Amino acid sequence: MNIKDQSPNQSHAGFFGQTSSLPQAQLQGLLVPWEPTVSYGSGTSLAPLKILKASHQLDTFHEHYGSLNEDAFKITDFTDLVHDLQKRTLPLARGVVQALEQGAALADLGIQSKLKVIRKQSEMLIQYIQNWTEEVLNADQIPFLIGGDHSCPLGLWNAVFKKHPHAGLLHIDAHLDMRESYEGFKFSHASVMYNFKKEFPESQSLHLFMRDFSEEEVQRSQNLNLNIFTDRQIQNKKAKMSWRDICREWLEMLPPKIHITLDIDGMDPQLAPGTGTPVPGGMKFQELKILLEEIVATKHQIVSFDLVEVSGRHQGDFDFNVGARALFELLMSCMASHKL
Numbered sequence: 001m002n003i004k005d006q007s008p009n010q011s012h013a014g015f016f017g018q019t020s021s022l023p024q025a026q027l028q029g030l031l032v033p034w035e036p037t038v039s040y041g042s043g044t045s046l047a048p049l050k051i052l053k054a055s056h057q058l059d060t061f062h063e064h065y066g067s068l069n070e071d072a073f074k075i076t077d078f079t080d081l082v083h084d085l086q087k088r089t090l091p092l093a094r095g096v097v098q099a100l101e102q103g104a105a106l107a108d109l110g111i112q113s114k115l116k117v118i119r120k121q122s123e124m125l126i127q128y129i130q131n132w133t134e135e136v137l138n139a140d141q142i143p144f145l146i147g148g149d150h151s152c153p154l155g156l157w158n159a160v161f162k163k164h165p166h167a168g169l170l171h172i173d174a175h176l177d178m179r180e181s182y183e184g185f186k187f188s189h190a191s192v193m194y195n196f197k198k199e200f201p202e203s204q205s206l207h208l209f210m211r212d213f214s215e216e217e218v219q220r221s222q223n224l225n226l227n228i229f230t231d232r233q234i235q236n237k238k239a240k241m242s243w244r245d246i247c248r249e250w251l252e253m254l255p256p257k258i259h260i261t262l263d264i265d266g267m268d269p270q271l272a273p274g275t276g277t278p279v280p281g282g283m284k285f286q287e288l289k290i291l292l293e294e295i296v297a298t299k300h301q302i303v304s305f306d307l308v309e310v311s312g313r314h315q316g317d318f319d320f321n322v323g324a325r326a327l328f329e330l331l332m333s334c335m336a337s338h339k340l
């Protein structure tokens with residue numbers, strides 16, 4: 001008899017009711033509640049622990065993959081370190097944004113000195129995450145990250161693509177994140193893809209459900225050979241083809257090893273109303289599940305993944321419920337792609 005079939009999870013339990021985890025677990029996750037430069041809404045720094053709480057409500061039996069193997073994953077909390085770094089960046093970032101909104105110039109010395117401190121703190125965090133990821137990869141384990149905003153996973157990507165230079169990046173998002181900087185922030189969530197492509201210009205990448213971007217971002221993307229499918233293009237495709245066939249077509253464009261970065265605002269905002277920069281349109285939850293299933297079915301391997309921008313600015317915990325379910329799908333398909 002399955003105990004969890006009859007009683008709720010204990011409140012202090014880990015993700016998905018995990019009561020203990022093995023240090024040598026095959027999948028190693030990191031909670032990074034970082035949002036140093038958040039632009040519109042705020043609250044994604046609360047996400048990791050709220051997703052954790054919401055994950056207790058899930059049934060860990062998956063219709064397609066079977067039961068979650070609790071011994072196969074371990075999640076490390078980076079909250080203390082992140083909060084230490086963020087204590088300095090948040091007031092400075094607010095100061096910069098307020099000054100810019102009041103018409104100050106970006107070149108203003110006061111603004112530049114604040115930006116310099118924020119950049120330093122961001123670089124420290126990126127380096128920490130990169131070091132952690134390298135350790136995980138050196139132990140032949142599989143890293144994943146729960147943000148936080150979209151600037152969080154850059155250190156993880158750096159380590160993963162150094163280890164797997166021929167991996168592909170699957171990017172689900174409403175935004176291209178190809179700004180050179182945003183509001184002066186070099187390591188902004190809106191610049192993460194630009195920073196990545198600068199480091200790994202040859203990497204193959206697929207960008208799905210894009211629907212909010214600037215002309216400069218599009219031009220920059222064309223120069224760097226990004227495979228972009230906008231929400232509009234996807235809706236047109238869906239009128240002619242089954243979703244599974246569309247997924248198969250995309251997966252043929254990607255190498256065998258894949259990193260997945262899921263910005264929750266790539267999904268339909270009805271699923272994530274509290275995210276920082278919601279945009280109408282986007283991916284249905286069932287479409288995410290099928291895409292992940294097809295990754296496994298076509299024998300691609302998920303070498304790492306991240307889930308970012310989950311937030312609940314308004315009320316209730318629906319955003320975190322969806323976040324926990326998206327995390328569950330990512331975990332299960334990642335494990336299945338490694339036959340765990």
Ligand SMILES: [Mn+2]
Nearest residue numbers: 174175263265
């Ligand atoms: Mn986004």
